[in-house]
Amino acid sequence: MNPARHVDAQALEAxxxxxxxxxxxxxxxxxAVRHVAPGKDGGLVVWLDATAPGSLLSEGTPDRPPEVELHGPxxxxxxxxxxxxxxxxQLFFDGLGDPVAAPxxxxxARVWLKAA
Incomplete structure (x- = not known):
């Protein structure tokens, strides 16, 4: 008889x-990204480590456009x-959404990146 192996499953958030x-x-x-896969309608589904830190930086908005913008339902x-x-x-949430597309x-999210 073999003992059951202990598996540490990682908590992921899609x-x-x-x-x-x-x-x-x-x-x-x-x-924090563990996997990126194609989603419906040409989007993406990103699996994040749910235990990753989530601190948001909020000192002051730089005087230039953001380098990355993301959004989803x-x-x-x-x-x-x-x-x-x-x-x-800058992370925003619009709770009203759309009754069909995003109930x-x-x-x-708007992200300004540090200079390389």
Missing amino acids: VEIDTVLGDDAFLQTHP GAPAASLAAHPRAEHV RGWWH
């Missing part, structure tokens, strides 16, 4: 992203905005 504008490497280099994941290259992040609301 986030739908309809649009990525700007630096698409933001998701690929994000330390449902609630935002704070860890999505916590990237080591982020200089400043749980929409989230929007």
Whole structure:
């Protein structure tokens, strides 16, 4: 008889992203991102480490356009905005959404990246 193996399953959180504008490497280099897959209607589904920190930077908006803009249906994941290259992040949630396209609301993120 073999003893059962203990498996440490990682807690992951799935986030739908309809649009990525700007630096698409933001998701690929994000330390909390575990997997990115094609989603419905040409979007993406991103699996994030649910235990990753979710601190948002809010010192002051830089005097330039954001390098990355993301949005999708449902609630935002704070860890999505916590990237080591982020200089400043604005995370918005529109709870009204759309009764058909986004009955749980929409989230929007604007990210300014540090100079390389």
